[in-house]
Amino acid sequence: MAEVTIPIGPQHPALKEPERFLVTVEGETVVGADIRIGHMHRGIEKLAEHRTYIQNLYLTERICGICSFTHTTNFSQVTEEALGLEVPKRGLYLRTLVNELERIHSHLLWLGVAGHEMGFDTLFMYSWDDREIVQDILENMTGNRVNYAYNAIGGVRRDISDSQAQEVLRGMDAIEERMKYYVNVALNEKTILKRTQGIGVLKTEDAKRLCAVGPLLRASNVKDDVRRDDPYAAYGEIPFDVITADTCDVHGQVVVRALEVVESLKMCRHIIKNLPTGDIRVKAPRKVPPGETISHTEAPRGEDIHYLKSNGTDKPERLKVRAPTLANILSVAHMLKGIYIADIPMVVAGIDPCMACMDRVLIVDKDKETSQMVEMDVLRKFGNEWYEKEAHR
Template identity: 65%
Template sequence: MGRVKLPIGPQHPALKEPENFTITLDGERVVDVDIRIGYTHRGIEKLMESRTYTQNLYLVERICGICSYAHVENFTQNVEEILGIQIPKRAEYIRTLFLELERLHSHFLWLGVAGHEIGFDTLFMYTWQDREVVQDLLEMISGNRVNYAMNAIGGVRRDVSVEHQKKVLQGMDYLEKRAEYYKEVAINEKTILARAENVGILKTKDALKFSAVGPTARASGITVDIRKDDPYASYLDTPFDVITTNTNDVLGRVVVRVLEIFESIKIIRYLMAHLPVGEIVTKAPRKVPEGESISHTEAPRGEDFHYLRSNGTEKPERYKVRTPTLANLPALAEMLKGTYLADVPIIVAAIDPCMGCMDRVLLLKGNEKPGELVDGERLRRYSIKWFAERGWKA
């Protein structure tokens, strides 16, 4: 039987977001994968250039609805670096608290989605129910469940009271108990083992070659974590471990994320015990002087990278975002090769894709000819010809 091309997406029950995977099949085996992105491209980077820094705080948050806080954190870090502002210690701790709460809710969410993809909907209902505990804590402190609007340039907008701290610690006790249970489930439950073990293999050398990030890389035995490698917020003071496994498969990615839940709980407990007293925000000017800055944070899915160039006005000149899902896509294409078609949804889910934040490119399909690759020498000759035609001397 010949090879069959099977398009999955953009609208497909296995994908929560519009993305297109064209899978070449030989029988049941996946031979090749062609990933087409850009369905949720909105043009946020360009839009940011037409809005002020304060307005952009809200726009940046809506790059992604799940790891929204990691994006805002990056944006504020960038602006603060150019302004040369040192934010108060208490604000740093509150930011770290939010980063970790976000990781908790994202990992619980992912565990449920992974369960859903392998037909284990009970796990989905269980983890999402527990995720509501984190959502309640986030709502209690910030007033919002998803986009927290917590950061201001120069600090945070809302304080964490003693009562909040008590509630957060109570929530952590409950979540730790639940996470213990999920650890048991992930390691011993036959339903998960049958679907996740030795599926979606990404060898360590491939993970390095395709620059995988976050839990995907850590499940392939690479110790990479921006929180440790280049500490930001208050991660320098906070003791925690980087979780890695070397099983290289989907099960490894489940285990890494479940164990990271424990690390996050540990960090939050430390933060609550050592929360410094003082101001939560320093005043920042509206205009940002000329300068360039980069910032990267460890979002729940991996390294989230932002670049900012300012030109002395109230608006940025250029803003660039590279999100973890985009970095993981080449590795995903590698993982899918040679697997069975039925395993495709869980492998795609295993990198925890967030297409909404990933789509930074727009592919326009028209009648134009396909582009060609031009080397330096040809380009030089072309430029000489171009200038000569116009009567200029190169």
């Protein structure tokens, strides 16, 4: 059968971000995939060189709106290391708390998007509604729903009051109740099993070879988590399990993310109950002595790396960010091979792609596309109808 190339994107309503795929198919089977990235390149690393460290805190926050806190944590950590600052314990605990709340909201968000991609819109509505509980907690604690501006170089900006701590605990109870339903859905619901099992297989050795990170790597049965392997903030003192799955497919990723939320709930409770007293931040000098520092954190999507080169002024000489989606995008190209066209949205959504994080210093292909573009939404509809029409599996 002759090979046909189908371009998908970049306008991409299902995932809310532009990206472009060139998928080569033989009949219904995908034989090759080429991914074009760079549509979101905003030149953030160059902008960072023209701003002071305090201004950069707000810039790095806006690398990505979903994992904003991980990026500021990372940037604070590289700067603190360059300055040789010791952050007070209470500050570290609060930083960890917001990191985990962010993981809960990001994973619930992903669960909804995954449900949407497989035509299970009820799950989409449910999980986004429950996500609002976390958003309310975050808004109450930090003052904003998405870009919190909670981190500061040398600690965090706001302390937590007793009533706020009680609200966090109440919210955790409410979400735990709902998580029982989601874990049950992830493990047993027929719609999810049919659309995810055996799809987008990434074997353990492939995952290691392609340098996958985060839930994708853990779904390929590799026990790897920055929070455990190289504890930052207060992670060294908080007990938690690293969740893995041995199915090595999209279903494994659903299960890993659902169970990670349950783990995060426990961690949040532990943090609130064992919150140390004392200061939340130390004053940081504006000028950073010359040096090179590197820091990594576990973002909801995987390992996120920041590198800083300082030169003694109040502005960085170089800031380099490696976001988790960039590490995972190679695995997507691998996972797409051999699947049906109808499964493409599931596999792409599976890694929880965050293009805003990724597209920073990449060489951009600016060729204008002349062929007909397929929109992801249209492809999602096609996939759902394709499975409805006849039992393909």
